[in-house]
Amino acid sequence: MQSANTTSLYVPQTLPVARAIALRHEVEAFNAEYCAMLDTGSVERWPEFFVEDCIYRITARENAELNMPVGLVYAQGRAMLHDRAIAISRTQMFAPRYNLHIVSNTRVTSESPNGEFAAQANFMLLQTLIEGPTTIHMAGSYFDRFVREGQQLLLKERQVIYDTTIIANDLVYPV
Amino acid sequence: MQSANTTSLYVPQTLPVARAIALRHEVEAFNAEYCAMLDTGSVERWPEFFVEDCIYRITARENAELNMPVGLVYAQGRAMLHDRAIAISRTQMFAPRYNLHIVSNTRVTSESPNGEFAAQANFMLLQTLIEGPTTIHMAGSYFDRFVREGQQLLLKERQVIYDTTIIANDLVYPV
Amino acid sequence: MQSANTTSLYVPQTLPVARAIALRHEVEAFNAEYCAMLDTGSVERWPEFFVEDCIYRITARENAELNMPVGLVYAQGRAMLHDRAIAISRTQMFAPRYNLHIVSNTRVTSESPNGEFAAQANFMLLQTLIEGPTTIHMAGSYFDRFVREGQQLLLKERQVIYDTTIIANDLVYPV
Numbered sequence: 001m002q003s004a005n006t007t008s009l010y011v012p013q014t015l016p017v018a019r020a021i022a023l024r025h026e027v028e029a030f031n032a033e034y035c036a037m038l039d040t041g042s043v044e045r046w047p048e049f050f051v052e053d054c055i056y057r058i059t060a061r062e063n064a065e066l067n068m069p070v071g072l073v074y075a076q077g078r079a080m081l082h083d084r085a086i087a088i089s090r091t092q093m094f095a096p097r098y099n100l101h102i103v104s105n106t107r108v109t110s111e112s113p114n115g116e117f118a119a120q121a122n123f124m125l126l127q128t129l130i131e132g133p134t135t136i137h138m139a140g141s142y143f144d145r146f147v148r149e150g151q152q153l154l155l156k157e158r159q160v161i162y163d164t165t166i167i168a169n170d171l172v173y174p175v
Numbered sequence: 176m177q178s179a180n181t182t183s184l185y186v187p188q189t190l191p192v193a194r195a196i197a198l199r200h201e202v203e204a205f206n207a208e209y210c211a212m213l214d215t216g217s218v219e220r221w222p223e224f225f226v227e228d229c230i231y232r233i234t235a236r237e238n239a240e241l242n243m244p245v246g247l248v249y250a251q252g253r254a255m256l257h258d259r260a261i262a263i264s265r266t267q268m269f270a271p272r273y274n275l276h277i278v279s280n281t282r283v284t285s286e287s288p289n290g291e292f293a294a295q296a297n298f299m300l301l302q303t304l305i306e307g308p309t310t311i312h313m314a315g316s317y318f319d320r321f322v323r324e325g326q327q328l329l330l331k332e333r334q335v336i337y338d339t340t341i342i343a344n345d346l347v348y349p350v
Numbered sequence: 351m352q353s354a355n356t357t358s359l360y361v362p363q364t365l366p367v368a369r370a371i372a373l374r375h376e377v378e379a380f381n382a383e384y385c386a387m388l389d390t391g392s393v394e395r396w397p398e399f400f401v402e403d404c405i406y407r408i409t410a411r412e413n414a415e416l417n418m419p420v421g422l423v424y425a426q427g428r429a430m431l432h433d434r435a436i437a438i439s440r441t442q443m444f445a446p447r448y449n450l451h452i453v454s455n456t457r458v459t460s461e462s463p464n465g466e467f468a469a470q471a472n473f474m475l476l477q478t479l480i481e482g483p484t485t486i487h488m489a490g491s492y493f494d495r496f497v498r499e500g501q502q503l504l505l506k507e508r509q510v511i512y513d514t515t516i517i518a519n520d521l522v523y524p525v
Contacts, residue, residue, distance in 0.1 A: 009390050010386060010387065010390035010392050011386075012383075013379070013382075013383055017376065017379060017501065020379060021375045021376070021379055024375075024378075024379070025196045025199075025200075025375075026192065026196070028199075029188070029192060029195060029196055029199070029282070031280070032188075032280045032281065032282045033187075033188055033282065035280055035297075036185060036186075036280070036282060036295070037185065039297075040184050040185035042185050061448055098236055098338040100297055100314050100315070100316070100338055101280060101297065102277060102279045102280065102297055102299060102452060102454075103279055103280055104277075104279050104452045104453055104454050105381070105382045105385055105386070105451060105452065105453055106382060107379070107382045107383065107386060120386070122385075122389075122450055122451065122452055124452060124476070124484075126299070126311070126314050126338070128314070128338040128339055128340060130340065131340050132340065133310075133311070133339065134299075134311045134313070134314040134338055134339040135311070135483075136311075136476070136483070136484045136485070136486075138484070139450050139476050139478070139484040140450070141450070151192065163448040163450055163476070163478040163484055164478055164483060164484040165478060165480065165481050165482065200371045200374075200375075201367065201371070203374075204363070204367060204370060204371055204374070204457070206455070207363075207455045207456060207457045208362075208363055208457065210455055210472075211360060211361075211455070211457060211470070212360065214472075215359050215360035217360050273411055273513040275472055275489050275490070275491070275513055276455060276472065277452060277454045277455065277472055277474060278454055278455055279452075279454050301474070301486070301489050301513070303489070303513040303514055303515060305515065306515050307515065308485075308486070308514065309474075309486045309488070309489040309513055309514045310486070311486075326367070
């Protein structure tokens with residue numbers, strides 16, 4: 001929680017402004033595609049947004065700030081994402097609902113000579129249950145590492161750091 | 176609701192990335208103007224954001240996914256928007272409140288040879304009543320078709336697809 | 351509240367579109383940095399986002415629309431922001447929580463010959479208390495004036511106009 005020593009997540013943006021903006025536009029386009037895929041229930045396409053040798057993790061901010069990377073969800077390699085996606089698309093483990101992502105505050109913080117770069121964005125995952133209001137199911141930040149394969153931007157690593165401490169048990173679905 | 180066959184709303188982005196980004200910037204500017212106009216109660220200017228021969232519709236996501244385009248609100252042609260705007264600006268049919276739009280996840284999905292293009296964005300409509308908290312009144316997506324008249328980007332079609340299933344009866348006001 | 355005469359806050363965008371978009375990208379980058387700084391509790395860096403001779407104010411929309419600029423918070427000059435930041439970082443006056451800003455709908459509305467320009471954006475400040483859900487603590491708009499010092503964009507004035515009428519008494523923390 002907010003205290004004198006919770007700044008471990010703050011990474012200043014160190015790129016030249018014009019370069020950071022150009023990369024940000026690509027990340028925004030990527031995230032809009034990624035979220036549209038998830039929000040329309042096309043989870044079987046989820047692994048296509050990652051490189052083969054990838055990491056996907058969902059962690060509470062409290063743990064992340066303490067550098068305890070133990071996460072609620074951890075997957076390594078596209079094959080593991082694929083298994084997960086197939087399992088989810090074949091199972092209806094939760095009450096029907098609509099998901100809607102709102103992503104903002106995208107920042108590209110650094111770029112390596114090999115073209116890999118680090119980005120960050122804030123997100124809200126809104127949920128609407130049948131005959132219910134729309135609520136904030138989860139809010140937090142993406143901490144990403146992107147690489148290129150050909151023209152295509154892909155995730156090498158996505159760390160989902162969530163603020164919301166009470167999480168319903170349906171977190172099997174990717175964020 | 177989320178099931179095996181709810182992907183009808185997912186439209187992959189098919190434009191070259193650079194072109195999609197350039198058009199997205201224009202759409203973001205357009206939507207920021209559009210929402211500022213609505214949020215400040217300048218509804219009499221609402222028809223100025225559409226071409227003469229336009230369609231405006233508000234539909235529940237449930238209906239849209241079943242390809243049932245019957246909507247809560249339907250207007251065809253700028254004259255009909257104008258009548259609606261005048262009626263709203265002259266009538267106080269609802270309790271005083273503040274509206275605030277949050278628009279994100281803008282995507283330009285396709286462009287025709289004649290310059291018309293399709294775009295999408297997620298929105299939240301926040302409302303604040305007197306001495307009350309700010310709540311999510313409605314969340315959903317815009318599905319738009321844009322055209323140009325001179326330098327000016329204008330809506331040929333705006334489909335507002337909302338997730339939120341309980342809608343207060345004050346939906347006379349545009350989104 | 352929403353009535354016939356609440357349009358005083360609406361400022362049409364008067365810049366050429368391409369120029370407005372270019373400046374908007376810089377403002378979006380600035381705001382992403384600003385909010386990341388606040389959300390990670392790095393408040394001691396808050397004054398670095400302003401010029402020496404600056405104004406920072408937090409005002410209810412109701413007052414702003416009536417041109418009553420009396421605010422909840424008012425600070426003039428970077429020294430005053432600095433004092434405030436130091437006081438906040440040394441005092442734990444409120445229950446532990448996470449802050450997360452969502453900023454959208456950024457508009458650059460005008461630019462002066464000397465390079466100073468006016469911008470606007472909508473924001474939500476989300477808060478998550480220990481073992482609680484994430485809620486909308488405050489929603490509203492930034493009304494800003496930006497200047498450049500060297501390559502660096504800085505705030506000459508930030509007016510935070512909030513819709514949310516019930517504000518908890520912890521508003522000592524900047525928005």
